[in-house]
Amino acid sequence: MKDVEIQNEIKHFFKKSYWSARYWNEIRRIHNICNSKQKRMVQRTIAEAIAAKVVNPSHSRSYKQFLTRGEMKPYASFIKVLFQPHMEKELAQVLALALFSESSLSTGSRKAVELAMKVYPKAIGWNEPEALKQLKDAVNVIEATDYPNATQDQRETLSKAIDTLLNCQPKTSAEIITIKAYSQLSRLQVQTQGTDLNGKVSLAFQKACYLI
Structure with missing residues (x-):
């Protein structure tokens, strides 16, 4: 697919402000139809969009639930502390690793966990x-x-x-x-x-x- 078509798919994906049960399958579908170059763009774009919604109180509840339950549960203890506006960039980086891990989500992504642990002091304001x-x-x-x-x-x-x-x-x-x-x-x-x-x-x- 062309880049513009992929971008339109992503825009349609994020039309709703709350997390829908079908989104997880949509993430995988969009990612699978991309070539290797497009996959990097999709990973970054989707991770940044989800992070922006998570730190926005007006529509973050369903996204927070998604990121702390089910297949994302292994990441919960490390990710939930990043649900703050000043940690949006770091949250997006962790999500890019967690959502698009080459290994099974049930086994967790070592790099995602390592990154979440690395930015933990900043998330809690340690020595800010x-x-x-x-x-x-x-x-x-x-x-x-x-x-x-x-x-x-x-x-x-x-x-x-x-x-x-x-x-x-x-x-x-x-x-x-x-x-x-x-x-x-x-x-x-x-x-x-x-x-x-x-x-x-x-x-x-x-x-x-x-x-x-």
Whole structure:
């Protein structure tokens, strides 16, 4: 078939926003009617299109189910962590290997699994620079704030810093929560009694207990 005919087949394939049960057979059919050069294009195009749908909340549910069940189940534990917008490129690369593996899907694709494992730290935000900076800045604010003598603006800044701590995920090998910040949160539990901030401070202290 001509390239334009193959492209039309793919466009028709992706007309629906949800995953249809017949899609898996369609993937194989389109791939089988291509020559070797066209197969590389089809692999890339289909993998990128599926990845784009998976990371799009408006129509990702059925695609996520497809990629974690049935013949794709061997890949589930490695692939599902890539279902995030910032991991779309890596997800497409893994899918290209998994969907078009030369071996049976039931035995898995070693290269697909290896690639998924390689990008796993990025997927979970391990040591992500911006997230680390935000958390470190928040800890600095907690350490430096003299709550009894703080202005209203300083207390609002402290509240935002505590929010950052509460919302952070322990995905770092760096030592972030210092003894000074831990001690300050302990004092703040007493100093903020009777205020709206007290509840958040108590939660932040509990979180600091296992982040320290």
